[in-house]
Amino acid sequence: MRNKPYTASQRISTIQSPIIPIVSDLINKTPGTISLGQGVVYFKPPQSALKRASQIDDSLYYHFYSTVEGLPELRNCISNKLKTENQINLSNKQNIIVTAGANMAFINAIMAITDPDDEIILLRPYYFNHEMAINMANCKPVIVDTDSNFQPDLNKIAKAITTKTKAIVTVSPNNPSGAVYPEATLKKINQLCKEKRIYHISDEAYEYFIYGKTRHFSVSSLPDSEEHTISLYSLSKAYGFASWRIGYMLIPEHLSLAVKKIQDTILICPARITQEAAIAAIKEGQNYTFSHLKQIKTVREELYTALQSINNIGTTADSTGAFYFFVKLNTELTGMQLVERLIKKHKIAVIPGETFGMNDGCYIRIAYGALDKKTSETGIQRLINGLTDIIR
Numbered sequence: 001m002r003n004k005p006y007t008a009s010q011r012i013s014t015i016q017s018p019i020i021p022i023v024s025d026l027i028n029k030t031p032g033t034i035s036l037g038q039g040v041v042y043f044k045p046p047q048s049a050l051k052r053a054s055q056i057d058d059s060l061y062y063h064f065y066s067t068v069e070g071l072p073e074l075r076n077c078i079s080n081k082l083k084t085e086n087q088i089n090l091s092n093k094q095n096i097i098v099t100a101g102a103n104m105a106f107i108n109a110i111m112a113i114t115d116p117d118d119e120i121i122l123l124r125p126y127y128f129n130h131e132m133a134i135n136m137a138n139c140k141p142v143i144v145d146t147d148s149n150f151q152p153d154l155n156k157i158a159k160a161i162t163t164k165t166k167a168i169v170t171v172s173p174n175n176p177s178g179a180v181y182p183e184a185t186l187k188k189i190n191q192l193c194k195e196k197r198i199y200h201i202s203d204e205a206y207e208y209f210i211y212g213k214t215r216h217f218s219v220s221s222l223p224d225s226e227e228h229t230i231s232l233y234s235l236s237k238a239y240g241f242a243s244w245r246i247g248y249m250l251i252p253e254h255l256s257l258a259v260k261k262i263q264d265t266i267l268i269c270p271a272r273i274t275q276e277a278a279i280a281a282i283k284e285g286q287n288y289t290f291s292h293l294k295q296i297k298t299v300r301e302e303l304y305t306a307l308q309s310i311n312n313i314g315t316t317a318d319s320t321g322a323f324y325f326f327v328k329l330n331t332e333l334t335g336m337q338l339v340e341r342l343i344k345k346h347k348i349a350v351i352p353g354e355t356f357g358m359n360d361g362c363y364i365r366i367a368y369g370a371l372d373k374k375t376s377e378t379g380i381q382r383l384i385n386g387l388t389d390i391i392r
Contacts (some may be wrong), residue, residue: 002389007095015135019128019355022325026343033347034379035370039323042372043292045241046284049277056273059246066269068260068327069143070098070248074275077282078233078248084220085286086207088250091124095187095256095261097247098270098278098304102234103236105249106261107133109167109230113199114253120161120201123152125326125363127175127203140164143357149317150177150326155186161192165245166201167230168192173216176365177326177357178319180210190219193228205234206322208289209369211297214320218248227252237323237369238289239281244274256386296323298378299368307366313391323369326353329362331391338390344384348379 007013020038027033027303044050068149069075075096077089082096099105106129108333111122116138122130143159147153157168168189172181173385186202193200202219212214220231225288231250235241251259263269281288300323307316307325312331329340335352338373353363 027301027349035349036366037349037351039367040242041369052280053277065250066272068264071275074279093253096255100245100270102232102247105232105247108259108262110137110207111262114166118166121168125358128355150179167201169201173321178322178324180214180321186219201230203232208238209322212321246274246278275391299371305379325366331362342386348381348382
């Protein structure tokens with residue numbers, strides 16, 4: 001009898017490869033590359049957060065496991081933040097769970113509400129980790145196209161709902177498109193979920209990154225939305241906490257036990273030191289982030305102007321949120337082929353559109369949140385030169 005080879009599970013084998021490590025590996029092999037790939041901000045956490053983290057002493061309670069759902073003081077800070085910034089008045093039908101980032105909050109939600117073969121509706125272009133998490137849970141992502149401005153199409157969403165549908169996911173401000181969904185649209189989606197007795201998962205990780213007259217709207221602020229709305233938030237972008245891994249979710253109380261089971265199994269609890277830092281960061285409030293938006297807005301305007309100068313080879317929607325532009329290019333190259341050429345020849349990195357479900361042409365996501373004054377001009381010039389050189 002021949003020995004069987006050791007292999008990964010079929011379930012995991014069919015899931016798309018994580019694009020950020022793949023592009024990061026290409027960057028590492030090409031020293032001097034400027035990254036417009038990963039979605040991070042140029043600024044660091046508030047000094048008050050760093051100070052609070054550094055003041056942890058050798059008292060045992062700092063080093064024991066904390067509660068699964070997060071420190072009471074942090075959850076109280078989050079409750080106050082949701083009330084003052086998001087106009088969400090928590091009721092006894094809701095609960096806050098602190099998580100290791102919004103990605104963990106999402107998989108907590110999926111595991112809590114689904115059984116194998118259930119369906120979750122995603123809007124294309126979708127956030128790739130959402131699609132991956134749904135597949136890992138042995139569920140089916142049902143992909144619904146947005147319109148030419150990457151806005152939801154309510155009729156298409158309604159038609160996609162079946163007896164197996166458990167949730168509709170919205171990401172606003174959106175990753176990867178930068179689109180911000182209007183309040184009226186989000187209200188209609190939330191009402192549709194209520195009527196169909198399914199959940200609305202609202203990912204609001206980029207809530208502070210809004211430009212012009214656009215406004216962010218939190219669906220959990222809607223009356224009578226408590227039982228079917230799951231809202232996800234993150235400190236990664238807002239407070240420069242990317243590697244600190246702190247996010248949180250606002251969930252219906254009836255899901256609390258299920259989410260705690262999942263989180264206790266995977267994580268036990270978010271890291272105590274980062275929860276302490278998060279308390280200080282949230283007390284700083286949204287003005288900390290807003291104080292850094294001027295630089296991001298400047299880069300956004302410069303980048304958009306530069307992309308418009310090459311509109312003969314590509315189309316760029318004028319997104320009003322997050323810190324991304326999603327560009328469709330007039331080439332027969334795949335997004336990944338274009339990315340490889342940009343890195344190897346022009347030392348500039350972006351993310352290919354295929355990973356977001358865009359297979360009807362060549363798309364790239366350009367992330368500009370990490371560009372500071374020193375690198376923005378060089379990075380933009382390399383990108384424009386590279387695209388012009390490759391797409392002739």
